[in-house]
Amino acid sequence: MHHLGFKIKISGLVQGVGFRPFVYELALKLQLLGEVKNDGFGVEILLYCSHKKCLEFIEQLKGNPPPLARIDKIELLECDLKAYNDFCITPSKQSLRTTPMLSDFALCKECKNEFYDPNNKRFHYPFITCTHCGPRFSIIKNLPYDRVNTTMDKFKMCDFCEKEYKNPSNRRFHAQPISCFECKISVHLKNRQGEILFTDENAFIECAKLLKQGNILAIKGMGGFHLMCDAFNEKALEELRIRKNRPKKPFALMCKDIKDVKELAFLNNEEERLISGSLAPIVILKAKKNFALIAPDIDKLGIMLAYTPLHLLIFEYFKGILVATSANLSGESIIKDEDNLRSKLGKVFDYYLDYDREIFNSSDDSIAQLIGNQAMFLRTSRGLNPYYIETNLKSDQTYLALGSELKNQFVIFYQNKILISPYIGDLKSVDVYERFSKLLDFFKKSYDLKFDAVLCDKHPHFLYAKDFKQTFKIQHHYAHFCAAYFEYQEKFIKDEKALGFVWDGTGYGDDGSIWGGEVFVANLKEYERIAHFDDFKLINADIKNIYNLALSVIWHYNLEDLAQDFLAKIPKVKLENLKKIYANSTLKTSSLGRIIDAFGAMVFDLDQSSYEAQIGLMCESFYQKDLNFSYRLYVENGKINFKELILGALRDEKNKAITGMLNGLADFIINYSQNYDFKILLSGGVFQNKTLLEILKAKKLDFFVPLKYPCNDSSIALGQMIHFLNKN
Template structure:
């Protein structure tokens, strides 16, 4: 198409941010046509490069950020005038090469336009499970490197048919330069048809399918036998399963959802969202819990399965509900390889459905809740990674390797921190291999060579061992300081801050088992100004898996150790635990997580855990309205003791629900009191709140609210989880600040 050109002005425009793989070039092409401009647009190493020439270039630049594609995120537009070329046409050029500073884009759910085509018998994509366009589909999971061109993705192995080639080359098409473009003629194929998948689920079988970021296990969420069978085969005895429903209209059938929760469910990221359950699914879905994880369909395949499962005579607000959980063996990473899936899932799934589009980067489903008036991550992965977190200043290139549980890694580049997807726990060989592969992929795709590796203080972590084996320059960051620093970095806070970190475990700066800490943070340094009263951990790490041991430690602390044998008679070692607790020099902890475990066991809710956080989650599930025990805590020299509260929980007139409500309300009030006193003493009014215990809905609501009521400014994690999934960002920020300080002391530039 010819454009009316003008030699009066030519502009070179560089657009940076998430602008590749989102339909930005065809958008620019259409905008240039609208204003009658000549020039070109191309992907470059630092974003999208545009040159425009003509009378209306100023209007073009003004409109550029206003109508950008829905998946794009513009961070900067740089414009400069250059010599006019008297060009006649506008074109899309080949990608430029160079050092990368642009961003990759997260995978997104199928868009409504593709969904309409999916179920249109007249469309050539009818019932095709890999339909996508510039506005939806896989990105991060199929890309080898940037620039995001088809030749740099797994789709390069699929030769376009004539119809797809026409769409790909047509500026008026929604699939113009859509790199994942495919159709039944030339694209990927499933190993099994939809009818076979649906028949298996409907008959009570378990089906494994290859999703966007890895394999998933599906079964009928209303079939108790199927769900129990899945639990046995997967060795997942109690940990809750997420469920999937066909549309937002179906959500209300199984859960209560606020407007904010519904908005999260419908977002293009399509995360799992924790909602209050109506308890009308199979009881084995989320045993003894009040919330259930719900998600909407993500990929076209999900829509096809759920539509086919729908009963022809179903009521308007009725529809199928299926379990949709990660297809992995207990404690191991998500499976992405076809051969591995067929081999390793044969004892779990009755039917394994593969396809021939490779997954290069495993990415699990993201999990969120709504807490303290906003979204809270429990697991950050598909739909959000690799979106960067903007830092308040440019920093040197750092790799931070996180902790041992809920592992993530972070790479910094300029004023951006790229936090990886949830990797999982690093206690298996497969987990460590996935961790190392994630590091290689993140550093290579970002074209970053870290000059330092930041890690946890704990020398026994696999992540620490990796750092020590792979870097000359290391920065060790205390676990709870990293929790606090992650929130400080996210919010761009400068100056001192108090940090209340309520967590399960972390090695203290001088040894010891920390977990309920009040810190004073400033720059690269912190000071421990308070902690929870220590409790013994009889049996060491075993006490973290067996809450009855922590309850026994409480009884011993209160002078009621003689009750241990009777209260926990079902536990084989209960009879000898008092003798162990009487011995000096045993392991002790200030952990908030172990305090929750103790309360759950004292109230008869959970004596032994089958998954991390089980006792605390079941304790929380009993709450309807919190209560506060007056004088239920003491604070002496910065040490917060809940002794009076714990003593009350043991009384015979306190049932489990009453005790749970009393424990949560009193603990939250005690923490607010603790912080208020420290704020008066230090003169610091900004309070960072982090640590895994803030996944508790009561704490995440009551403590920030109490801080605000006291005139303090709470900072809570919004873009990362408060648990160990956020550790790597905090480590990276502390390491970057240390490098800057050292450079400044030498009088050099960063």
């Protein structure tokens, strides 16, 4: 048999996920000689074997990689090699600048089996983990990802753990967070003053009792604290809403297992796969009945499975379902340490469950829903981000895209890679801005970065752009378009134009007004705004006051006579004052998000929206599939006239009005796009509306909508970066 030398270079997520031991085991199985090591962007394998054996090795490698690995590219080169007499894992020769940092992952099946096995040394150990699961990003302080560079550095490994850690045939080979009862991380139940009441198993037993009694507990998870209470204790739920000042926004739920999820919500096979996979996001599901205190006025629930052994241990003693909402002040970041927890939320929780290992980088739960049979991510954090994408660009430049003010994530381009940060939040809050700065500094230090250019939104008042000198401004909705186009790039011929419907709440327009209901013809280099929703005046900048939005659109279309009943609800003097403000207003918007809010104010008789997308979610629960009825939207001089929507809101009963509105938006997209021979892209927060997308699918429209990168403002930074890289 003729032996040759082969170099196999694999890029993707192949470091810190047990990839080298996997290669080692596979090489032993196929009786191959050579070595494997981490390098630069991935893993390098040197094989001394026949061509046939090498191809067989690559096939098996692709067929069954470790659970957390992601192979993006495999390069095969013939080369001269020394003759090997075994196969070994060699120490890494890599530049720290190119090492990806992995996210945190849910407990894997093997660890879960051991957790429940009374004969296993780690039975009921709340921090059981291996290279296929557990914390990564939340504990890393520096690169390389070695135990000394994580918050595990103060825990000395016992002999048992060390033996597994050093054995390449063990799935705990180089699992940095490894520990067991001998070298354990301790858990403590504490009162509001921070005094330890119970430790380890007793802490869990007592924690379950307190939850059953209706107490609110702050419980330290993987990337921060959750506020938790018994989901079916009405008093606890009412108390949590009052203390957290959260009147209507739905609470996420945590269930022990799929059986519990199925009691609450409808679940198809794809949804089951998503909720129980290694990402374990919060999945938005259709509720089986009305859960008025958990998700007021809507027919959906956000549910996640217990994704850490610590949560599973709580469920060993607590029988039921838990509310699990981020421990934070409204609009602020998730809290990751006990000092902050006690100073900020000391009046919100009754007790808290803490553990000895520090969370270095906080992260939020990721959120997804199913569209057709594909997962659409609405928030990308735990389990997904930081996310690295290799590009074919050959550039020695480093760029930063700051993204948007709301739902912020930033994007860095360095060493021909795009790095997308985890979800950060709304930068209007000082606390979130601090989180943004800390995280940005962390990546800058880790990868030794200096930015050659900084990209930002066009909004003149985005304060976070002022800290950077050379900024390039990119229009908000065009950034939405570019992120969506990038996700489906392989479907387009180079520089091919697409018809983009970019509909959301707010974005600074090229003309200084507020855009949000845009139709573009564009590619990654340039865009043309060919139509937009008829722009109307805003009474003031307070968009939560949706009654004012309703008044604006009524006056915009001169519908006062038809709106008598609606207007009669507002005191006369107040109405006259608002009309004066309206007459003098210069602030205009084409935002479909605001139009939907105005529509909702009339249909639901609501004067305030309590959280973003509230009206959209409420509309989904009143939509009637079998009602073939639609309001007509049409374009006049490039403006989409939506008068019929407002007439319908004033005139028709709730179900008919809502069905007519959603069908009307879908019909508009279908009819308008028939004038153009372009592929259709949909983006912006409005397209998180599952019902609207399902109507379009049912009407057989061919369209692309972001699934992997959120269609909301979280992907603005990605769009900014993609345009900048393509325009240059």
